[in-house]
Amino acid sequence: MALKQISSNKCFGGLQKVFEHDSVELNCKMKFAVYLPPKAETGKCPALYWLSEQNFISKSGYHQSASEHGLVVIAPDTSPRGCNIKGEDESWDFGTGAGFYVDATEDPWKTNYRMYSYVTEELPQLINANFPVDPQRMSIFGHSMGGHGALICALKNPGKYKSVSAFAPICNPVLCPWGKKAFSGYLGTDQSKWKAYDATHLVKSYPGSQLDILIDQGKDDQFLLDGQLLPDNFIAACTEKKIPVVFRLQEGYDHSYYFIATFITDHIRHHAKYLNA
Amino acid sequence: MEEESGEELGLDRSTPKDFHFYHMDLYDSEDRLHLFPEENTRMRKVVQAEMANESRGAGDGKAQRDLQEEVDELVHLYGLEDDHELGDEFVDENIPRTGVSEYPPYMMKRRDPAREQRDWRLSGEAAEAEDLGFGGWGSAGQCQDLREAYRYTHGRASEEYECYVIPEEEDEEEAADVFCVTCKTPIRAFQKVFDEHKEHEVIPLNEALESAKDEIHKNMYKLEKQIIEMENFANHLEEVFITVEDAVAMADRLGKFLKTKTDVEISAQPEFEDQTLDFSDVEQLMGSINTIPAPSAPVINPQVPNSATGSSVRVCWSLYSDDTVESYQLSYRPVQDSSPGTDQAEFTVTVKETYCSVTNLVPNTQYEFWVTAHNRAGPSPSSERAVYMTAPSPPIIKTKEIRSCEEAVLICWESGNLNPVDSYTVELTQAESPEASGVTESVVGIPTCESVVQLQPGRSYIIYVRALNMGGPSVRSEPATVHTIGSYFRLNKDTCHPWLTISEDGLTAVRSERRTPARELSPSDTHFTRCVAVMGNLIPVRGHHYWEVEVDEHLDYRVGVAFADVRKQEDLGANCLSWCMRHTFASSRHKYEFLHNRTTPDIRITVPPKKIGILLDYEHSKLSFFNVDLSQHLYTFSCQLHEFVHPCFSLEKPGCLKVHNGISMPKHVTFY
16 A cells, blocks of 8 residues: 655654555554654664544644653544535534444444544554554554544454543443444444444453553543533443543633643653553 | 119210210320220110100211211221211111111111100110110210210201311321230321230231221121110000009009998998898998989870770880889779769789780779889879870660661761760671671761661672770671661551551551540651551652552542651641542542642542552652552652651551562663
């Protein structure tokens, strides 16, 4: 697959680049961002996948930390774009920009909306082939829907990711309005299929190796108050299953990038601990 | 002998008494008659005159003139040689020094003034000797006349001396041409015919001349030998004289000595009978005769630094005189306090050397020493008193109170001495190489009974302490071992709440089910009163400290840190002087709080930790908590640590918690 570099900017000694390629899974052109730390010039680095909007790369201030810890940070798009599917742009929380990191089964979405496979399969293979990354050391984190995506990718692939963390994730989509809307559109009405993409549910049957989950949640996050995020459910489930989670409810913080920026360093350190171990 | 010489000196031309003056007056035939037989005497006279000349002193021109005069007469008379030559020979050459040949030329030398003295005597002696040898001589008076006669007849004069030159013979009158042996006088031939010489034997003049010459020569030779002998004799005599001189002096002294001795003996005799036997006098007398006094006081040296042990000191002194000393007596006693009390016992040691190692002393004690020198005459005055001090006893390290971290150790000890010492020294070696290549570091001059010593991380050290005073260092204390891995501390019993019991090893705190009756608490603030807590003694060194606490899942506890002066009446974390992680278990739910100043973030932890790792980072002002088993980071405080803090542990319900020390910081912790 041919990669086309769209941009490159030097940042904290490393390089922030944007590439475009033709995605097989998604049947469209996809862009993704890659930050290469200084260490990448001399050797392979671990890979950290971030799932959220593309604003991340300029707004969240992760470069310094990534540079220090020597991590390659890859940020794919939230969903396929330009697929010309009817209704994809109707709402901001469904369709374009809100792929929910599932492999849709329903028409007309199933051709393109296969973000789960893209994130867990195609993209890593692409990255491994084209960038100085160590294929054995991979972690994932995200914000909001991306947080949900990070959690489910990790939970559905025990051992694939060394660590996982999230900012204000959607922890229990089957029970929140966003999730219901998205899953019904992408997966149909069979709720049993929905659970396969629900972190809270996935935890309950998680058999796999130890995971260390860090979650930061702004206490003043509107969506939390609106019941969209439902972290308590997730925590309860993890407590029961003894999945190590540290959940931090951050006083005064909201859902914005200011919140992300505040705690991004902790998260990157969290991942570095496992990726650089 | 001397008188004779003196007489001779007195004469203008000193000639010996018995010398016949040899008349050379051409016009005085009578005198001439004497010429031959008296030839020798004349020669001798010349010799004597010369000697006399010398005895009078150098540069006596007149004497010289006499000699020269005689020489010239001879020369002219006999035509022996050219007068200069002969004169030179006479004047310049030295008879005795050149070997004496059979008929040595008659040589004389003007002798050195140095030899005048001798010659002066010599001449006298010689005179006598020669007198003996050669018979009579012309009288002094005759000599005198003749010289005066010649004075008027002098013809040529030389520069150096008046020269009485014998005028040319005037041959107007008859010249003698034969020699009458009988009369020993030259006569004219015709005189033979006359009565006087009729029966006399006569020989030709030249024959007579020859024989006369021979005789002269023989006599000269003899004379020379005589001179040599005289000189030798004179030398010997001089030696004898010097010896006698010395002997005389010696004899004077001896005489004096003998005289006194004699006096003593004499005086003692009559007294002896009168007195009763009094040996003290005799002894004194003997002593004074022996002249050995009692020695002068020795000088006691100040204590050589570091020369003492805990039970002995080495005292040295010196004697700054040539006095005879047979032994020294060293006395000592402990230094008295100003307060009067029982007199301390005094001890004495007798030694022959000028030093003594005194043993069986008490450590860390001052003793005063003084020494006297002794000989047969008695003791010397006492020396000054010098204070010597024994070294102290070794300290005792409080091993249970050792605190350390990766970079330093805090040791404290008991002095081991009742009285104060000057300072302490800490010595440490690395345990891996104990004796062989182990370098011993020393920290000296420690004023108190504790010390913080910097160390390298990840090593083991063996530590000793010594006490030091004026006398020197004590022996080493018993050793203590320190490992610079992690941080070591113990729970401080002085701080624990009455309901808590601390284990012997200082690492476990137990709160029993029963509440012990509230006992009277000391007014001091060291004990926790509200929070059932205990504080640990962390080493007051900045840097990183890591320790772990083992807790039960269902235990309600608080673990964290606090400043030393935290209010013990409050709960941990309830004020701004303490930070802690609090776990409460209620309704099957684990609740975790991270308390400081009564506030806590909202944190959920899904897996309750069994072992909590605590990282105190002074450098970054952070306090972090971890789930050790999961390597999970739980929470980090940012805390302003302007002073040192101590670990704190509290049990809110019966149970126990155990502190684990000496753990190297795990890698996952290093990220924080």
